[in-house]
Every structure is written in structure tokens, then in C-alpha cells.
């Protein structure tokens with residue numbers, strides 16, 4: 001039918017117009033092919049009744065319903081937030097901790113695209129994908145926590161800019177960073193769709209995106225810490241410091257690296273068939289390198305923490321249970337895993353490195369929760385703990401992210417070179 | 418070159434992000450802000466101010482005769498912008514009215530990413546519904562824990578005293594000040610109020626502690642207090658310091674344009690450096 005159309009017009013008018021129509025037909029054909037392809041790719045692959053699906057599906061379903069109720073009935077229905085604790089689990093864990101773990105993307109892209117250490121090239125795509133999804137879901141969780149999310153366009157389209165607000169900077173950097181991460185990942189999407197020309201163009205933009213992305217990461221990772229600078233009178237002095245932004249930035253490096261090690265270990269088991277053998281062999285070497293990087297940054301972090309501690313003359317705070325809690329975090333979950341990373345990298349012991357990665361991740365979770373929730377308001381009787389609804393919705397977010405990750409990884413060439 | 422000049426030179430998005438707000442705020446300090454002086458030695462705990470506030474703002478109007486609210490220590494809430502508390506002290510019962518302090522350089526307005534919280538040029542700090550996105554960063558930042566939130570609503574408001582901003586514009590005094598039968602509350606410019614407070618301390622040195630709460634606290638507040646007993650005994654935090662709260666984030670905000678322009682330059686440099694290495698290796 002379309003072909004006939006072209007012919008008819010072609011005979012009545014000069015060649016040029018017919019050519020145009022032809023292009024149009026190609027275009028529509030391409031669009032049709034695209035939708036067909038997407039539809040086909042939407043279909044599930046592999047077995048349905050895996051243990052992960054059986055656990056995650058009901059939780060995602062319940063979480064979704066609870067999410068609707070949260071918007072209908074207000075935050076008080078779904079959360080344990082109070083006048084004393086305006087920020088709870090969604091901000092402290094989903095946003096602040098989640099974004100720290102997403103730090104792997106800017107660290108790895110820095111090493112590969114700026115420092116040109118080719119060794120890490122095989123994990124670049126999957127790390128960027130992880131970063132992108134983490135920002136979409138965890139930084140996106142910020143929206144669930146907003147009382148009037150429909151007003152969010154005020155600070156975005158510019159009819160109301162609070163320039164001097166740290167949160168304004170952080171929110172904007174989140175948005176811009178998501179765009180750069182998407183740009184960094186887009187060649188893989190183009191490859192999947194078979195759009196080779198576009199893939200080439202997008203690829204040429206990668207280095208620029210990477211440089212912009214690293215800059216944004218430095219700013220919003222530290223910015224998340226800077227959010228708490230004005231909570232000076234509320235956070236326990238062992239955790240409050242004017243250097244919180246620096247601590248947040250440095251710790252996001254090893255948080256990200258630990259996450260890459262942890263996530264990589266799991267991916268390599270689950271997606272075994274997607275990864276070629278050459279890549280498998282290289283992966284151990286990559287882990288040793290990452291462990292070394294984590295050990296060094298953790299030592300720098302620890303050293304700086306100790307300096308701030310000694311300089312602030314905070315010895316007297318160590319005598320009560322807050323002090324023990326602090327030492328547990330800083331020594332038990334920073335210094336010890338730091339040595340474990342160093343030892344594991346030197347003696348090529350993967351087991352120790354994996355344990356260290358898990359310890360480090362627990363340490364990061366504790367650190368972020370300590371500042372945003374646990375020692376927040378330490379000097380008043382009120383306490384906060386998350387409600388079951390807050391936890392279920394958080395699980396829903398995590399599971400949805402894993403589902404999307406799995407969908408992308410099993411369709412797009414993420415593990416290929 | 419001082420830091421502010423440097424910012425002007427760098428210009429651009431990031432610089433203006435940090436600088437515009439900070440400079441605007443510095444300018445505001447020249448204005449004569451209005452405020453209220455609370456003399457706790459004159460307060461009899463009748464809670465007429467609580468009632469007047471509830472009526473003026475369509476909030477809870479407490480039944481002051483029967484609710485025995487003074488038996489417990491309360492804080493302003495999402496239903497009441499101001500409350501009076503009773504403290505047992507060395508000199509007997511003391512009543513203290515509590516509400517937003519209307520800081521000179523408020524933490525809440527520096528926190529707000531939409532300027533929904535606004536330090537007006539007249540002095541009162543007000544909240545504007547149409548702008549607020551409900552992030553509650555203002556609550557996390559306020560050193561006095563003043564802004565309260567309607568968690569029970571699908572369309573929640575931030576609730577806090579606005580010093581009757583609309584009444585002031587009609588030339589009236591705040592409702593609580595007008596309702597106070599003993600003159601414990603006094604409305605005026607901060608300069609006048611400071612003078613009056615000093616005169617009272619000077620004339621009755623035995624009656625007052627020699628401190629005006631709000632003169633320097635967190636950089637100075639619009640609401641001022643006089644007391645006959647040390648302020649710690651009547652529920653005031655005296656450990657908040659005299660630094661205006663926005664100062665705590667200033668260093669970070671100053672660093673932002675530096676990083677925003679410096680980091681890409683550095684990274685691009687590194688990128689080309691490593692590129693050259695690569696080719697010479699080959």
C-alpha cells in the first residue's frame with residue numbers, strides 16, 4: 001500500500017518528492033520495526049518461578065498499593081515521621097545511602113576514561129548501568145518523601161530558585177547526573193536497537209559526559225553531607241563536623257568500589273552464560289585492583305577522621321555508649337575492612353576481599369543512618385524507627401530496580417566489549 | 418582578591434547559584450526589622466496570646482480555662498503556632514511563650530530550595546504554600562525546631578508563626594501582642610526593643626538576668642526575651658552559638674563554583690595527558 005503511494009506521486013511529480021516519500025516509508029518501517037522489537041523484548045525470558053521472583057513479586061505488589069495509600073492519606077499514614085524527625089528511612093537509607101553506593105559509576109568511569117586504565121574496561125558498562133538505575137530509583141525515592149511533589153517544578157523550571165539551598169544544588173545535580181549517566185549508557189542501547197550510526201555519535205560524547213558526570217558526582221556526593229551542616233545542634237558531636245561534605249565524598253569512593261565488588265560477584269554467578277570466558281578470567285584481576293583502591297581511600301578517610309577527632313578534642317565523648325557506637329563504626333567497619341582489603345589484594349584472597357566489601361557496605365549504611373537518623377536528635381527523648389510500610393516500600397524500590405537491571409542485562413550487550 | 422569578588426569574576430550558573438542568595442541576604446541586614454520583646458517576668462500565664470493566635474490564623478483555639486495544658490511542657494504544633502509553658506524555678510513559677518524566633522539570618526530560609534520560606538524585608542519569616550514542595554529541610558535545619566508539618570494530610574502545610582504578617586501590612590500589631598493583658602509582649606523595631614530591654618535591665622538589675630535572649634543567638638533573632646532566671650532553667654537552649662546558621666553551609670556553597678569549573682578543567686587535562694602517554698607507549 002505504501003509502495004503504491006510512492007509510485008503514484010512519483011509519476012505525477014519530479015523525482016525529488018518521490019524520494020522524500022520513500023524516506024518516509026523507510027522511517028515508518030523503521031518505527032514499526034522498533035515497536036515490534038520492543039514488544040518482543042518485553043516478553044519474559046527464562047523460567048518464571050524462581051525463588052527471587054516468588055519473593056519479590058508479592059512485595060512489589062503490596063508496596064505499590066501502599067504507595068498509592070501514602071499519596072491518598074498523607075505521609076503520616078505510611079511513615080513514622082514526626083515533628084522531631086522530619087527525615088526518616090526513605091531519605092536516610094534510600095536516598096542518602098543509595099546514592100553513596102552508586103558512587104562506583106563515577107569512580108570507574110574516571111579510571112577508565114580519564115586515567116585510561118584499560119584493565120577495568122570490561123566492567124564499565126555494567127557499573128554505569130547500575131549507577132543510572134540507582135539514581136533513577138534511589139535518588140528518585142526523594143519524590144515519594146515530598147509532601148507536595150506537584151510543586152517540584154518550582155525549583156526545576158525556575159519560577160522559584162532557592163540558590164542558597166544545599167538541597168537545591170543536590171536536586172539539580174541529581175537530575176543532570178541522571179542525564180549524563182544516560183548518555184554514557186546510551187551507546188549500549190543504540191547497539192541493542194541496531195542503530196549503528198547513532199551508536200557512533202553517542203560514543204563520541206562519552207568522554208565529555210564522563211567528565212561532567214564526575215564533577216557533578218563530587219558536588220552532590222559531598223552535597224548530601226552538606227545537607228546536615230545546619231543540623232549542628234541536633235547531631236551528636238562525634239558525627240557532626242564541618243567536614244561532613246568531605247567525608248561523604250571520600251567515603252562514596254569506597255562505598256562505590258565495595259558495591260562494584262559485591263554486585264560483580266553476584267552478577268558473575270547469576271549471569272554466567274552472558275559473560276564470555278575471557279572476561280571471567282579478567283574479573284579476578286579487576287577485583288584485586290578495586291580492593292587496592294578501596295584500601296587506600298579508606299585509609300585516607302580513616303586518617304582524616306582521626307585528625308578531626310583529635311583536633312576537636314573529642315576524647316570525653318568516648319566514655320558512653322555513643323562513644324562505643326562511634327568506635328564500632330570507625331574502627332570495626334572502616335579500619336578493619338581497610339586492612340582486610342589490603343591483605344586480600346596482596347595475598348590474592350578473594351574471600352577476604354568479599355567479606356571486607358560487605359563489612360564496608362554495612363559501615364557505610366551505619367554511617368549514613370547515624371548522621372541522618374540514629375544520632376539525629378540524640379539529645380532529646382524522641383526516637384524514630386521506620387514503620388513496616390516504609391520498609392516494604394523501600395524493598396519494593398530495591399526489587400523493582402533489580403528487575404529492571406535484570407531485564408536490561410539479559411537483553412542489551414552490557415557484558416560484551 | 419576576596420572571595421566574593423572571585424565569585425563575581427567566575428560568573429556562570431554555578432557561581433550565581435551560590436552567590437545570588439548569599440548577597441541578597443547580606444543586603445537585607447541594613448533594613449530595620451521588626452520584632453517582639455517577651456518579658457517573662459511580666460507574663461502571668463493567662464494564655465490569651467494562644468487564643469488570639471488560634472483565632473487570627475484559623476487554627477486551634479484552646480479552651481484555656483479547662484484544658485490544664487500548663488501541666489505539661491508543650492511545643493508549638495501544626496495546630497498551634499504559639500504555646501505558653503510553665504517552669505518551676507528558683508524564683509517560683511515562670512511562664513514562657515514560645516513561637517518562631519524570626520531569626521535575622523534564618524536556617525529555614527537558607528534551607529528552602531524554593532524560597533517558600535521567606536525572610537521578608539520587614540522582618541517576619543513567612544511560609545508560602547504555593548511554592549513549598551514539602552521536603553521538610555526547613556524542619557531539619559531550624560535550631561529551635563519550630564516549623565511543624567501536617568503529616569496527616571495528603572496536601573500538607575508547614576505550620577509556623579508568621580508574626581501576623583498580613584496584620585502588620587494593615588498597620589496592626591501581631592494578634593498575640595494585642596491580646597496580652599500585662600504588656601509582657603511588646604511589638605517594635607528590633608533597635609527600639611533592644612533599647613527598652615536594656616533600660617529594664619539597667620533600672621532593675623536585681624530583677625533580671627543580664628542577658629537578652631535573641632540579641633546574639635544564632636546571629637540575632639527578631640523575637641527577644643527577658644528573664645529573671647538563667648535561661649537554661651526556662652527551656653532555652655544556650656548552646657546554639659552566635660553564628661548565623663546559613664554560615665555553616667556557606668563554605669560549601671563557595672566551593673561549588675570552584676569545583677564546577679575547576680574539576681572539568683583538571684579532568685580534561687588529565688584526559689589528554691593520559692592520551693599522549695598511550696600513543697608514546699605504542
Ligand code: SF4
Nearest residue numbers: 517518520523525559
Ligand atoms: S526560629 Fe526556626 S523557623 Fe523561625 S526563623 Fe528561625 S530558623 Fe526559621
Ligand code: SF4
Nearest residue numbers: 529549550552553555
Ligand atoms: S518543606 Fe517547604 S518550606 Fe520547608 S524547606 Fe521544603 S520547600 Fe521549603
